[in-house]
Amino acid sequence: MNPKIECRNISKVFIQKGKQRVHVLEDISLEVMHNEFLVILGPGQSGKTTLLRIIAGLETPTSGQVLVDGKEVTGPGQDRGLVFQSYMLFFWRTVMGNVEIGLKLRGVDKKKRREIAQHYINLVGLQGFEKHYPHQLSGGMKQRVGIARAYANNPEIMLLDEPFGQLDAQTRMFMEKETERIWQTEKKTVIFVTNNIDEAIYLGDRIVTLKDKLPGRMDAIYDVPLPRPREHTDLEFVKLRQEITDRSELVL
């Protein structure tokens, strides 16, 4: 089977302030299968966010290319939904207004888009909050809106950039469970970027680790054959955690 997403030898150099060259990514190659949950795990400044933005089409790689369904990515597209670490909600629109935005931009009529948006608001467990504004919601709820918004646009691929980075540990674990539940309900090809090993093992079918800083490079790929839902205290879980920690010396 052909991979859904293919990254071929991606490198990225930013030119900062017109003169400084910042080498962010070096020779990244990876494949993501259809409906696979791939986690990219790496420490800060390993270029994982840049990699995700390149796949999203928001940055162009300095060399190498990204293929989705065999076609080269040249810009952002509705086949790829993005969830940002900093939520990026429209602060002047309600929960409903945020979730339906993709449909609205595409000109889906009001009744239809309300129906779809409502489905995803329910899916992320925000029913009753449709008329709330983002500033009235907690961090976890805001990110649910972010996820529902991306889902409502019905992309084939979901790209999540440290979506729970700003949440406290308890909410974070709860949101991880929710993410798994939502993904199980409506399968998509997912790339999930994180710096948290537990999160990576809990969610990923496979984990790609990045190492080094500026530029970040590929380190290893781990299969996670554990049955879902996973337990953090499961022996296999702990073993895999140890293996990744030993190899990457990832500091949490």
Added chain:
Amino acid sequence: MAYEEVKVKEPIRFKLLSIMSLLAFFGIWEFIVDAGIVPRTMLAAPSQVVVLFIKKLTQANPDGATLGAHAWMSAKEAVTAYVLAIIVGVPLGLFMGWFKVVRGIFRPIFEMIRPIPPIAWIPLCIFWFGIGIWGKVYIIWIAGIVPFTINSWVGVNMTDPALIQMARTYGATDWQIFTKLCVPSALPMIFGALQISLAYCWTNLVGAELLAADKGLGFLIEMGRRLAMPEMVVLGMVCVGIGGALIGVVVDKLEKRLLAGIRR
């Protein structure tokens, strides 16, 4: 260990202080005029102003119109110019913020006209419009449009670039990003301009009427000078002050209501 007594400041005391300060202000003012320390040809006592105020409510003499007619005229001029400033200034600023072509065309002209004090237009306005309402509206409009244009422009420019990128991932077109994203994010800045522009409008209204008018609060002040009636000058000034404060309160209320759902 004993707790210290804490004195809680009572806001009522400060209110009382404000009232006393006002009373003292008017008292001293009345005294220096009544006692002849400042001659009546130079300054009117508050009591004279009150007497004139009551008289002017019904009498058109000696300046040609009742106080109500003057105030109505000024309000009409200011509001017309203010509304026109919004209608032209906001879209101009928004387009300047988003479309490089519009910015390229209008920015140099705008930057050139902006530093000219609006009252410098008065002679030209008299040539063009005579002393009717439109000359004054033009001057006030020139003053009022600046904050709307600049704030709308800056508001669009301050749109979070990450939000724009996010909209692009949803397939938004340039025009959609402008209307659905840049304009709403610029709204708080535009509402900010409502107050600033109003102050500009009202200030320049008096300036315009001082020189070219046959009615209006600024004209009342000018007539006070011509007729050597300091109490009429002061009455005009007080009315302008009260009028400005009143409109300020209304705009403030309006702004709060409009912004209720937009707060971050």
